[in-house]
Amino acid sequence: MERISSLHNQLTGNASKIIEDSSSWFGYDDLIGEKASTLAKRLRPVFESGILKQVEPYIESASFPEELIEVVKAQKIGHYFLKSPHGNDASDWEKASIITEIARVDASAATMILVQLKLLGRTIELYGSEEQKNEYLPKIRDFKLIGGWGLTEKLNGSDASALTTSVKKVGDNYVLNGNKRWIGNANKVSISF
Secondary structure (H helix, E strand, O other): OHHHHHHHHHHHOOOOOOOOOHHHHOOHHHHHOHHHHHHHHHHHHHHHHHHHHHHHHHHHHOOOOHHHHHHHHHOOHHHHOOOOOOOOOOOHHHHHHHHHHHHHHOHHHHHHHHHHHHHHHHHHHHHOOHHHHHHHHHHHHOOOOOEEEOOOEOOOEOOHHHOOOEEEEEOOEEEEEOOOOOOEOHHHOOEEO
């Protein structure tokens, strides 16, 4: 009810205070808790100066944002997305705060981070052998290894239940039959699943 009253006051000119950003207006700080809110506030200026000013040339040249990776590495963002021993067991709210702050600046940067850490890293974390986890998770976390994720298909879009691409092991190799489109991080991929 308080938000409805606040909206009414803003629309009618009776607002008692100025709200500087949408997350404040929606009351995200109350929702996500102090730890995640503090993290978001700490990262906001870092992402604004480290990503926003660098991303446009990469968009225009359709190239991979190497400097963006350095910003993310310096903040140890990858540690928030993995469980110990490879990460710091951050809460879902902390992860959401990080992605929200990156997406505020550039949605494609947030997508790249999500492909790397949530799709690739989390898949290995859930389904990889201990040997694979120890080999790949530190490299994925620290962006020493960039991974891709090929879900979208020409005829089925991103409907995972309708995928038609298949893979078959033939000797020591794999044969992939089908097609993929818009593969996240494809132009920089070091490993792909």
